[in-house]
Amino acid sequence: MREVKEAFARFWPLTRGDRKWLALIIGCVIVSALAETASILLFAELTDHALKAGSLSAFWGPAVAWLGAAALGAFVGYLGNSLATWTAERFVLRLRANVFRHVQDLPPDFFQKHRQGDLVERLTGDVEAIEQLVVSGVVGTFSAAFSAVFYAAAALWLRWDLALVTFLLAPLFLVTARRFAGRIKESAQDERAADGAITSVVEESLGNIVLTQAYNRRGAEEKRLDREARAWMRASVRGARASEMYEQVVEVVETLCVLAVIGLGAWEISQGRMTLGQLLAFAAFLGYLYPPIRNLGQLGLTLTAATAGAARLQEILDAKPAVTDPAAPVAPWPVRGWVSFHGASFRYPGSGRESLHDVTFTAGPGELVLVTGPSGAGKSTLSKLLTRFYDPTAGAICLDGVPLSDVPLEFLRENVALLPQETLILHGTIRENIECGRPGATDTEIESAARDAAAHDFIAALPDGYDTEIAPGTAALSGGQLQRIAIARAMLRPAPVLVLDEPTAGLDALAARRVVLPLRRLMSGRTTIMITHDLSLAPDADSILVVDGGRLVETGTHTELIARGGAYARLAAPLPETVTETVSVAETMSVPGEDTLMLRL
């Protein structure tokens, strides 16, 4: 019960704005329960006066009143239930939006630790479970409680002594519910987790379908799904069994209660204090009184099961964003593009060692700084700090001399554009994909960005041109073409600082060469921090940073570092001189047709 209270306290504030509707729904619930109680009393009156006396004239009055009560009950029942559904759905809508907003602010390591399918399940199934706890739970509790109170009052009015016996037995229902609560909650928890695992397996398998098919992993994937599906089935059957057993035990408890009342009634009749008719009317009445009490017990179980979803959602809501907007942000200023790291160190949350240690460098406006080094050296981490996905654990990073932690996040990301390692494509048209670099850009601006990114020609050649629908994982365009769309998107963003993370990764040599020219155009006039293993642009860089084991081991220009014969010289060694020359040739070409480019290279 403590968990129900805690979960309720956590999510109840989200009903703000809907509380007047909840009050109205509870008003409907009360009127509905009153109408039902009146119907029962009118039934007792009909039994006593019309049926027992065999009088038709005594029938009409109670009959009309009963019909009126039934009509009123139906009307408020409809109103209350429709309103309850609407309020519940509004709550789900708001809760999901809240959780989604929160999730969007969480740092990359959160998404590395949680399986995507499980997060999807939390945002769908678990959100609905909380609704059960908060909105439907409140309405259901009020409905059952008011019905029980009104019927109890009516029972007292009919035969107070028998009614008291009935009340004494009522806690049996609640005790039974309590006995089952633990088992039902446990299976609900397992079921929710298994739901998430199934979604994850399906999503991961379908997302990696090429790997599955190429490596004949179908059997292994089926086994993985089967394992999770069986876990779900076991939890689901366990939960259903516990609920069913509860239902059946409650039936027996109810029979026990009815028999106790009949036994007592038989004693009363034998003493001449009660007629058979009175006893039958009271026994019929029990049929109304116990369901709401049963419902209260059942509701307790539903709420307990819903706390399983609440715990899973709470885990997400408790995850803290790695960075927040500064409390006292500096006012926006025309950014020039000075980027500086001052002894910056960084350790990922939960990691035992530093991924970056004491990194210091400066990039002036319009300069190209190339960051290279072996795999796992800390290069991407550097880009994550510069775009403030994380704050350094020691030292500082500044933009035009202002520490990033004092710069409003939105302003920072408007001024520092990131072209990440993986080409990120949104579900939508090519136009929309480019436009998201600067929402509101005109068609002419989009086309001009595409031209600069050497993407216009292949886009225009598509049957639907800029209106061609693309989606993540699309096969309609090649990796190089998608990368050029991403470049066009970045091109549109008037950001003075550019962070390129392996812009040619995943592209073959030819495709990589094709993006060189668009990249040069993109970089021109912007401070560019380019993380790369591909050193073809190294001779152009104003400075090269060599990172190894999280430390900056060498800094200098291509010529200086080659002359030094250190780590950089070793990294650059396999690079044949001719490649550098080829790039210079490509550089001088005005956006060539792709076939021409292929021939020249």
Ligand SMILES: Nc1ncnc2c1ncn2[C@@H]1O[C@H](COP(=O)(O)OP(=O)(O)OP(=O)(O)O)[C@@H](O)[C@H]1O
């Ligand atoms: N979320 C994380 N939690 C803990 N450690 C991490 C996390 N992400 C990266 N690391 C570690 O930080 C180190 C630097 O990683 P990073 O991705 O910056 O390397 P990189 O130089 O970009 O490598 P690559 O060239 O292969 O992309 C690695 O040892 C990596 O294992």
